[in-house]
Amino acid sequence: TRSTRPQRLLNAVRKHATRGDPQSVISAIDHFCRHSEWAMNIGDEKGSILDSVVSELNPEKVLELGTYCGYSTVRIARLLPPGARLITLEFNADYAAIARQVIAWAGLEDRVQLVEGASEDWIPRMKEHFGIETFDFVFLDHWKDRYLPDTKLMEDCGLLRKGTVLLADNVICPGVPDYLQYVRNSLSYKSCYFKSHLEYTKAEDGLEKSVFLG
Numbered sequence: 001t002r003s004t005r006p007q008r009l010l011n012a013v014r015k016h017a018t019r020g021d022p023q024s025v026i027s028a029i030d031h032f033c034r035h036s037e038w039a040m041n042i043g044d045e046k047g048s049i050l051d052s053v054v055s056e057l058n059p060e061k062v063l064e065l066g067t068y069c070g071y072s073t074v075r076i077a078r079l080l081p082p083g084a085r086l087i088t089l090e091f092n093a094d095y096a097a098i099a100r101q102v103i104a105w106a107g108l109e110d111r112v113q114l115v116e117g118a119s120e121d122w123i124p125r126m127k128e129h130f131g132i133e134t135f136d137f138v139f140l141d142h143w144k145d146r147y148l149p150d151t152k153l154m155e156d157c158g159l160l161r162k163g164t165v166l167l168a169d170n171v172i173c174p175g176v177p178d179y180l181q182y183v184r185n186s187l188s189y190k191s192c193y194f195k196s197h198l199e200y201t202k203a204e205d206g207l208e209k210s211v212f213l214g
């Protein structure tokens with residue numbers, strides 16, 4: 001049977017990236033997506049903005065919603081100190097299987113926990129199942145109609161603290177209008193927009209950074 005795009009992306013990582021070298025994994029995926037097949041990774045341009053937000057924050061506890069092939073997981077985890085923890089949720093089992101191998105190729109499995117399942121099922125279980133009190137940083141990149149309900153769910157589950165940073169991908173393309181309206185108008189968030197481009201294209205897209213004020 002034909003291979004899938006995520007499988008071909010993983011093959012490109014194995015062929016062109018060095019085991020244990022996260023930067024080479026990132027570069028191999030960006031090259032594959034620019035020159036072979038577009039894929040919905042955050043990409044190098046928005047990825048640099050993600051890097052700067054993570055580096056400035058130095059988070060200990062990170063949640064990623066939407067793993068896909070693990071590209072942003074690798075981007076974030078490579079910047080974390082070894083004691084820090086990144087929990088990444090992926091609904092799609094096929095994507096999760098590929099992402100595990102990409103994360104392992106980068107040598108970052110010791111600080112990443114990939115969980116398969118629906119965000120709305122796992123968010124309420126973070127405390128008792130993972131011993132998490134609150135998250136320092138949350139990266140939202142999953143189904144766009146889940147950004148707002150999952151943010152409200154994280155609030156209700158007490159997973160956000162004063163200063164927790166939410167960073168949302170694709171706020172222009174495909175777009176998350178209900179989420180944007182919420183974080184930009186709620187007195188509980190200080191929000192700002194980082195204008196960029198849809199991964200590997202000239203189309204406008206951007207990231208919204210929102211600090212929870214408690």
Ligand SMILES: Cn1cnc(CNC(=O)c2cc(-c3ccc(F)cc3)cc(O)c2O)c1
Pocket residue numbers: 040041042066068092141142143144169170173174198199
């Ligand atoms: C199936 N599935 C599993 N995870 C998800 C969540 N991610 C997205 O949907 C997503 C989509 C796009 C995108 C797709 C087509 C297009 F024309 C323009 C943009 C870009 C992204 O960066 C994304 O994160 C969907």
Ligand SMILES: [Mg+2]
Pocket residue numbers: 040041042141169170
């Ligand atoms: Mg995205």
